[in-house]
Amino acid sequence: MQPKQIALLVACAWTLAACSTSQQVSASADRQRDTARRIVGTSLIGARGATAGDQEKIDDTAAGLCGAGVWTPSECKRHGRQ
Secondary structure, eight states: OOHHHHHHHHHHHHHHHHHHHSOOOOOOHHHHHHHHHHHTTGGGTTOOSSSHHHHHHHHHHHHHHHHTTOSOHHHHHHHHHO
């Protein structure tokens, strides 16, 4: 066998092994929402609302979470009052 054929064979074997051994995971809307709730705010590290720029980042994030249904209506209303 030529080196190119061997490399192609090895690449195919690795691809097959990687695709066939991965665990299936549920992608339900509830699971996605829960995951989004856990990671929300990571782009806002250090933003305290002390400056207009900080507050804009916070408001944009909250608006997206409310629009996507990640936060409940009562959580969205609470953010709007503050």
